[in-house]
Amino acid sequence: MMVDYVESFLIVVLEMLCCRIFYEIFAEKSAVGNKIKDFLSLSLLIFIPFFSSVLLKDYLVFKMIVLVIEVSVIMRLTYDLTYIKSLILTLLYDGLLYIVDFGCYLLSRTIFKSIDGIDDMNSLMGVLLILAGKTILFLVIMIVKKGVGNYTKAQLKDNVWLRIIIFPIFTLCMTSAMILILGKPEMYNNNFLFFIIAFGLSAMNIFVFYLINDILKGEARIREEQIFRLQMENQTKMYYSISENLDKQRQKSHEYKNKILCIESLIQKQKYEDLKIYLGNICDELQHEQDIIQTNHVIVDAILNTKHSEMVEKNIVFVFKINDLSNIKLSDEDIVVLLSNLLNNAIEACEKCESKKQIKLKFVSENDGIVISVRNTYEGSLTIEDGKFQTTKAEPDNHGIGIKNVINVVQKNGGSYVIRPNEEEFFFSIIIPNTE
Numbered sequence: 241m242m243v244d245y246v247e248s249f250l251i252v253v254l255e256m257l258c259c260r261i262f263y264e265i266f267a268e269k270s271a272v273g274n275k276i277k278d279f280l281s282l283s284l285l286i287f288i289p290f291f292s293s294v295l296l297k298d299y300l301v302f303k304m305i306v307l308v309i310e311v312s313v314i315m316r317l318t319y320d321l322t323y324i325k326s327l328i329l330t331l332l333y334d335g336l337l338y339i340v341d342f343g344c345y346l347l348s349r350t351i352f353k354s355i356d357g358i359d360d361m362n363s364l365m366g367v368l369l370i371l372a373g374k375t376i377l378f379l380v381i382m383i384v385k386k387g388v389g390n391y392t393k394a395q396l397k398d399n400v401w402l403r404i405i406i407f408p409i410f411t412l413c414m415t416s417a418m419i420l421i422l423g424k425p426e427m428y429n430n431n432f433l434f435f436i437i438a439f440g441l442s443a444m445n446i447f448v449f450y451l452i453n454d455i456l457k458g459e460a461r462i463r464e465e466q467i468f469r470l471q472m473e474n475q476t477k478m479y480y481s482i483s484e485n486l487d488k489q490r491q492k493s494h495e496y497k498n499k500i501l502c503i504e505s506l507i508q509k510q511k512y513e514d515l516k517i518y519l520g521n522i523c524d525e526l527q528h529e530q531d532i533i534q535t536n537h538v539i540v541d542a543i544l545n546t547k548h549s550e551m552v553e554k555n556i557v558f559v560f561k562i563n564d565l566s567n568i569k570l571s572d573e574d575i576v577v578l579l580s581n582l583l584n585n586a587i588e589a590c591e592k593c594e595s596k597k598q599i600k601l602k603f604v605s606e607n608d609g610i611v612i613s614v615r616n617t618y619e620g621s622l623t624i625e626d627g628k629f630q631t632t633k634a635e636p637d638n639h640g641i642g643i644k645n646v647i648n649v650v651q652k653n654g655g656s657y658v659i660r661p662n663e664e665e666f667f668f669s670i671i672i673p674n675t676e
Contacts (some may be wrong), residue, residue: 245294248290248293249286249290251370251374252289252290253284253286254292255289255337255374255377256282256285256286256289256311256579258333258374258378258381259285259311259315259330260282260285260331261378261381261382261385262329262332262333262336262381262384263315263318263319263329263333265381265384265463266321266325266329267315267319267320267321267325267329268319268320269318269319269320270317270318270319271601272318277318278318279313281317281318284314285311285314285315285318288310288314290309290312291311292306292307292352293307304334306571307329307334308330308331308334311330311333312327312330314327314474315329315330322621336377336380336381340373340376340377340380341370341373341377344370344373344376345373350460352588360617362553367625379542381549394420407448434457441632447548461675475613484581488547499522502518503515503518503519506518507662523555532548533545533548533560533562535564535565535566535603536564536565536566537563537565537566537568537575539572539575539576540565540575540579540603543575543576543579543580543583544560544562544579544601544603547579547583547587550587551587551590554587554590554591554597555597556587556590556591556597556598556599557597557598557599558598558599558601559598559599559600559601560600560602560603561601561602561603561604562599562601562602562603562604563605564604564605565605565610566604568610570610570672572623572654574649574652574653577645577646578612578646578649578650578670579603579612580642581645581646582612582614582668583599583601585616586599586614586616586666587616589616589617589618589666590616590617592617592619592620593617594619594621595619596617596664597617598617599614599616599617600613600614600615600616601614605624607674608673608674609655609669609671609672609674610672610673611669611671612669613667613668613669613670614667614668614669615665615666615667615668616665616666617664617665617666618661618664618665626658630646644661646668646670650670650672653672654672654673655670655671655672655673656670656671657669657670657671
């Protein structure tokens, strides 16, 4: 009796490990690097289904429903996805599991029908057959991962997942019905018929994964187009700003020439009192110049001065720490993506604040790389969905794309980032090492 429990436990371990591999094709863990949480979730994923299987072994349909619910909840807590997506992924996995097990069973009865004990799942032959089924299940999951793994970063909406749910539910129902019918003595000679049905169900599930693959490809293309469009919009705005700043510089150069001529004329005429007043007026004008931020980098200066002017208009306090950025190795395009997205998000968050509106920026070049951090006040509560901070923007997709662009630039340049909000401030910090 104890040996049977040990065998059942080891089989559950194999099934749940395959389940985790299957989930990781479509979702990311919610706590990457947290080994304790990862161990606890794996333990729950193994022990809870095991005890449920033992307690409900005489109630096949009810046991299946309970196991689907248990695995869906545990996986929802482990991975960044909604309950609906978790439920559908569990059903897809169970569909694969049952169809592989049933196919192996039918195949063994057809090919090895002369071997004693092949129908007894508690015998050594039965256990070996089950282990062979788990091996085939693992290979099938690897094939699925190879086929759709490149596109699973695209986020499918819940309504798309709901359209897919009918396939695994139908597979589970048909497999359960065949298992119940196959146990009757009068059905022993119909192995080939059941094998054809099982093969058809397998083909249908393969079609489902091809369908998911095509949908994910389409979502990935749409996402890439959105990212490209948003990048172009941000870069166009910044380039217009840079062009305006250059025009202003030309105008100032012309004005300064005229002012120098005027100063020279006042000196020649020895009108020193008028000269004093005139120089005082020039100093007042210089104090009100908008381009108060100078980093020795024309792109950074253009962006920061433009955003500073916008913050002044919106009554947002802007505190910044910068140094000489003339030698930073980031491309102009990457600088535009980083600064424009981070500061745009911070400005929009501060606009919603009724009291304290403050943005703090640190952009410094150090010996080992550059540091960019933005800290802004916000009001209200942050919503976390799929493990990510959600926005209250009218166009939330653009917000997600903006943050994704920032992360892509950081990763492309071998950097790292931290997102750490508290009750009053949202903090986004980036470190990009020198490439030399």
